[in-house]
Amino acid sequence: MNLFLQKAGAKQQKTGFVPTMGALHPGHISLVETAKQRGHLVICSIFVNPTQFNDAKDFQNYPITIESDIDQLEKAGCDVLFLPSVSEMYPNGLASKTHYELGYLETVLEGKYRPGHFQGVCQVVHRLLGIIPADFLYLGQKDFQQCMVIKKMIGLQGLKTTIVICPTLREPDGLAMSSRNMRLDEKARTRAVEISSTLNYIKTSLQPGDLSILKSNAIKKLNDAGFKTDYVEIADAETLALKDHWDGKTKLVALCAAFLGDVRLIDNMLL
Numbered sequence: 001m002n003l004f005l006q007k008a009g010a011k012q013q014k015t016g017f018v019p020t021m022g023a024l025h026p027g028h029i030s031l032v033e034t035a036k037q038r039g040h041l042v043i044c045s046i047f048v049n050p051t052q053f054n055d056a057k058d059f060q061n062y063p064i065t066i067e068s069d070i071d072q073l074e075k076a077g078c079d080v081l082f083l084p085s086v087s088e089m090y091p092n093g094l095a096s097k098t099h100y101e102l103g104y105l106e107t108v109l110e111g112k113y114r115p116g117h118f119q120g121v122c123q124v125v126h127r128l129l130g131i132i133p134a135d136f137l138y139l140g141q142k143d144f145q146q147c148m149v150i151k152k153m154i155g156l157q158g159l160k161t162t163i164v165i166c167p168t169l170r171e172p173d174g175l176a177m178s179s180r181n182m183r184l185d186e187k188a189r190t191r192a193v194e195i196s197s198t199l200n201y202i203k204t205s206l207q208p209g210d211l212s213i214l215k216s217n218a219i220k221k222l223n224d225a226g227f228k229t230d231y232v233e234i235a236d237a238e239t240l241a242l243k244d245h246w247d248g249k250t251k252l253v254a255l256c257a258a259f260l261g262d263v264r265l266i267d268n269m270l271l
């Protein structure tokens with residue numbers, strides 16, 4: 001890895017890093033392409049990080065499609081693929097000595113419903129950035145809260161990497177692209193569109209004032225479509241403070257997480 005980074009440094013070329021857990025789809029590839037278009041040396045990692053799964057079944061069932069991943073990365077012009085083993089990433093075992101002080105961000109939404117998840121994300125991204133101290137880190141907006149958490153971790157650790165957040169890519173019917181979509185059967189895949197429809201419903205119905213009816217209507221829409229909903233929330237897009245009332249000015253984001261069978265999907269939309 002050092003050799004690649006040194007070569008880029010010698011040419012004064014910036015480095016762009018795309019961390020992934022594999023099962024790549026066009027959303028991931030768009031991150032590689034954006035980094036490429038900016039002239040960066042592009043490094044992608046594929047590592048299904050055990051420490052960020054609060055649900056053992058989710059970890060066991062996480063899709064692995066390495067040959068197709070490599071093929072897509074080659075076609076997109078990715079320069080370096082980092083494919084570490086668990087022992088390479090965690091030579092001293094999975095338990096982390098570092099606790100990341102994420103504060104409020106870890107108490108809401110994904111932080112609340114997936115205890116320990118963001119500590120695991122910080123642990124792996126911190127370690128990855130130790131191995132690949134890239135100038136830019138490319139992340140997808142689909143993981144809205146994760147982007148905020150990683151930004152916070154980078155600040156806490158005083159790292160030099162700048163985050164670039166790229167838009168969520170969607171299927172023609174609106175479903176946000178996600179590796180977990182591969183696990184939906186035909187019936188579930190048809191129903192899954194209701195997540196983005198619900199976010200669109202919030203966006204088009206938003207009015208200044210009380211938000212509680214809008215939120216409960218949105219939850220009902222998902223539950224009626226066969227989801228088991230963890231949350232539908234509207235939050236300040238800068239701080240993620242949850243909102244029950246809108247002043248008509250604050251920039252908001254609607255976020256949701258819901259299960260279809262045993263597949264948990266998340267999505268968000270800036271309002």
Ligand code: PAF
Binds near residue numbers: 019021047125143
């Ligand atoms: O978003 C993901 O795929 C993962 O959380 C990440 C950032 C690669 C860390 O394992």
